[in-house]
Amino acid sequence: MLALVLTIVNNIYAQSSYELNSGWKCAPVNSVKETGAVLSTSAFNTTGWMPATVPGTVLTTLLNNQKVPDPFWGMNNEHIADIYKTGADYYTYWFTKDFKETPATGSNQVYLNFRGINYSCDIYLNGHKLNKTIQKGMFLRFNYNITPYLAKNGDNRLAVLVHPPDVVGNPNGGQGGDGTIARNVGLQYTAGWDWIQPMRDRNTGIWDKVTIQKTGAVRIADEHIVTLVPGVRLPEGAQQPAVIKVAAELSNPTAAAVNGSLSFELDGKTISKAVSLKPNSTTNVSFADYSLPNPKLWWPNGYGDQHLYNFKLKFTAAGKAISDQHQLNIGVRQLTSEYNEHTGSRQIMVNGQKIFIKGGNWVISDAMLRLSDMRYDAEVRYHRDMNLNLIRVWGGAMIERPEFFEACDKYGILVFQDLWGSGDCNGRWQDPQKLDDQWTRRQYPDDHGLFLRSAIDQIKMVRNYASLAIWCGGNEITPPEDILTALRDTILPKLDNTRWFVDYSNSDSMSHNVLGGNGDGPYGIQPLSVFWEFKTFPFNSEVGSVGVGDYESLKRFIPTANMVPPVYDEETHKTKTDSVWDYHKYIGYDTAINKYGKAKNAADFAMKAQLVNYDQYRGLAEGFTSHMWDWYTGFIIWKTQNPWTAMRGQMYDYYLDPNACLYGLHNGSAPFHIMYNPINGMVMVANNTFKARRSMMMVVKTYDMEGKQNLLTQVFADINATTVKKYFSIKGTVDKLAAKEGVFLSLQLLDENKKVITDNTYWIPDSKGGFSGLQKMKAEELSVKAKYIKPGRVEVTLVNKENSVLAFFNRISLVDADSKTRVLPAFYSDNYVTVLPGEEKKLIIDYNTPASKKKLELNINGWNASNVPRTVSIDE
Structure with missing residues (x-):
């Protein structure tokens, strides 16, 4: 009986992992005289310290404590001290966290894991310094075996000193400021870009998850699952077997040898392999290829279902005690690419079938790194709803987090993942705003070894996701030659050899037009003829237009006094723009608004902008699609989302409110x-x-x-x-x-x-x-009814009378009946809808279930609505 109890306890212990995501405190380094050894003991009183947001940045913590104004509102960002002027110490902070964890028993182990700290740090636990030398690298996961340092009474204190990036850069208005931000292996947009103002702390902080993990003697790390699907497949019908390759790294930090078995469970079958681990050792274990009969395949959005298998990997020590186990969802699919001689570009194949790429460029979910599963899911779902099938993650930001890839797996969105670098900062062009010359910038970052170690670590972190399709050396430029060679010839062949690696985002190897070479664009408002008749690059990595939100969106970040619509002078071809609009990176709609009549005010401007938005992005998607497999193998829109309250290149705003760009794409990109x-x-x-x-x-x-x-x-x-x-x-x-x-x-x-x-x-x-x-136009006679189908879902029926005019361009919004504010995010099966005379249309609205506890109603705003806006109740 005792043996049974001990086994149960060990099993529970081995599977325990939790986040340290609340109860943190912080203080600026200059206000603290004590050492980390002192700060990390319970004897030091942190009562006066400020509550800290972890995961998060220093700026997020300051905002949450009302020490700075919201940098996303108006001109507030100008009132926040910039690190370039203050010096690095201003944003260098101590962070502490008290947590309970009793010492491990027997051979059990406890680990402290950091998934991201920007930029360098020293880490202390209960008076002990965990790192021998300063830990550096925004894109490195740090983990420490803290088993020897846990307090006997279970009351532990962690203290982390976080330093900003080594080089903070001058935010002088250039792309990445003066470019020196790229001397780090980190985020480049933080010094400003043409779609964002600089982040004043350069995103310093413990910005990603911190976890405590408990295992037995043996720990599993960096498992690698590869799926091979030979032949040309279709989504329906019985399938020939798929090949599953499984490997993992096992570590035994104890002084005793451990015998046991590593096993994986997939589709109801368990495959095991006996393993012996020497004391204080790490080893890689590979299984023989497993043949999965009649697999349910994973397909990109629009081509088939996104089936995901639950995959369990565990190490069981002798005596049948689970030492460690990992669980993840895997999609069974095979990615290949080949050169299309007719178009002069690569084409992507999934399960043997060519996929016409309709993509969006993505920067980062939130410029202040307020990342969340919910936000990732909503943003990726919007890309699914646009009928896109790929997201390119731009190289001036980061390798996206696992939760992002989970959402892409779920919604069938392939991922084109850039590594860190951009033509702007890294020397592709001569630029008078840059501090260093092109030769110097071409060798950024300063520490090539750190870049490669970070790449190795992040590749291991995300390589098991079905959605990850392409690795890219950088945005519009390759990394330095030694980095490129190591990535292409050594690192990726060893760690992730089933995906296409392109040396940079608009490489000739990816796309090559008849005039010679590759590139991107055009950008901004275009005559529709450009999208349909102008032959651009055959796999265009960046092409896009405008993206101002509607009036409700503008009110979220523009003060009332600045609600002044831009005025375009058709003679001088110049636009008079309010200072706040300009600060938030407005780009001109030129003559496009005036074709609908000169804007009377900001609300009228925003409404007419939606007509332009819809027409531009429908035209873009249709124009490229009309030439698929003839001129093009794909296109990627610059860009589909903003991590800040910008006024360009977005299908939905920072607050997850969609505009007409999204529904123009939804229409024009339909399968x-x-x-x-x-x-x-x-x-x-x-x-x-x-x-x-x-x-x-x-x-x-x-x-x-x-x-x-x-x-x-x-x-x-x-x-x-x-x-x-x-x-x-x-x-x-x-x-x-x-x-x-x-x-x-x-x-x-x-x-x-x-x-x-x-x-x-x-x-x-x-x-x-x-x-x-x-x-x-005359006023339409549209009738609108709505009813709840289930919690979190509403059906809307739109009926236009016979012999009426068209009910043109109707925006449907789900709103809180009390506050009259929109429910965000909400997902509409269609929007900005036109209903013909005598026609009935049905729409579905999905929203997060917490909103179902509120009283909701619909708000309808149409171009020629008889009552603008009208309110419609929702029937139970």
Whole structure:
């Protein structure tokens, strides 16, 4: 009986891990005279110290203690002291944490793990210094065996002295300031960029998770799971076996040898291997290849399901006591890439099938590193909802956290992961704002060894995620030659040899246009003709447009006094912009707003901006997709999200509120999509699925501003898998109908039951290129009903009366009935919706369940709504 009890206790002990994420305190280094050995004992009184946010940065802690104003609001960031002027000590802080943990018994071990400290630190526990030399490296995981240092009474104190980056850089307005921030192995955006102001503390702090882990004598680390799926597969039907390769590192820090077995469990089967570990040793253990019968495969968004297997890996010591175990979800898939001679670019293959890449560039979730599982999940879900299938993580930030990759696995988003570096800071171009010349900057960072050690560590951290597809040497430039050679020829072949490595983000090896070489762009507002007719780089890593949010979004960071819309002068081609808008990196909409009528105020400007947003990103997605496998193998939008309250390059704002960019992309990037080329009038269908479609009815209509319908054609249509098909041009007819005041063009594909498969409504300008008719539309007669389907889900039904005008461009918002503020995040199956006369549309809204405890209602704001805004209750 005693043996059974001891086994149960050991099992529980071996599986115990918890975060130290509350109860921290901190103080600036200059206010503390004592040493770490003293601070890390319970005898030292920290009563007067400030509550600290961990994980977090010094600036986050100061903000949470109301010591600084919110740097994301107005011009507040200008009122926060910058480290370049104050000196590093100003943001150098001691952090302490008291925690309970009794000493380990027998051969059991206790570890202290840090997943990220920026930039260097000394660590003390109960009067003992844990690191012999200063720990340095923002992108290194530190772990310490603290078994010998735990207090006998279980009351422990941890003290960590955190220093800012070695070189803080001058935030002089350049990309990465004066560029010297890149002398560190760390974040470059913190010194400012063209989409963000500088972070004043350069993100100093214990910015990622701190955990206590308890094991038996043997610890598992850096497991490596590789899945191979030979042949060309389809999502449906029985599958030939997949090959699973499993390896892990085992360590035994004790003075005694340990015998036992390492085993993994997958799909109900357990595979074991006997292992003997010498005292004070670390060894790598590999299993024989395992054949997984009839696997459920993982596919990118739009191509199939994202099945994830629960995978358990454990070490069991002799006597059947579990010493350590890890559990993770793995997707079974195989990634390959090949050069497409026709397009002149690489194409990505998953499970043997080529995938047309529709991607978004991602910087970081939060500029102050306030990272969370919820925020990662919401942001990645928005990318899924845009019908994208890839996120590129930009090289001026970081290798994203495991929780980000978990969300990408869940939603089917491939990841193109840059390593640390950018052409701006690292010397690709001559730049008078940079302190050092190109030759010097080309060798950044100062410590190449630290870069490589960090790369090794972070590769091990994220290599098991199905979504991780591409490793990249850096943004628009390769790392220094010795780093590049080590990564390409040694590190990645050894640690992660199944993924494509591209030397830099717009490398010739990735994409090569007919004019020679590769590149990116264009950026900013473009005539739609550019997206459809201008042949850019065949795998374009950065192409994008604008992204101002609506009025509700602007109110979250612009003071009332600064709610002044930009004014574009069509003669001088210059824009007069308010100082706060300018500070938050507004880029011009140029003539695009005036085509809808000059903005009366900021609210009117923001509404008209949404029409531009939708049209720009629908046009971008459709234009690139229209040439897939002919001109292009993929495109990646610069950019789809902001980690700060910026006013450019975003499909949703910092507060997770979507704007019309998101829904323009949702429409234009749909896996199965009907579309219209506004330049040559061609009606086309894109099929980004593995299924051919037959016996569909194509219905093409126009509606004038009074709602009068004109059927242009109605024909049967079919299309093969993974292709684009041109049907016919209607340009002459549409241009004639639109000449006076514009016209609406409705495209629909119906299935055999006359149900809409895909539809698309365009607003075509008049002969002068303006939208004169939209400016005098009659009020629509849209009826709106909403009901709860289940907690966290609402169904909305929109019905437009027969013989009415179109109910044009309706924004639906889920709001708190008391505060009238939007529920964020909320996920709409569609938005900025146009409802044709006599048409009914249903939308689904998903939201986080805590909001279900509140009283909710809908807010509807349409271009020609009779009551703006209108409020709709939700039926139980």
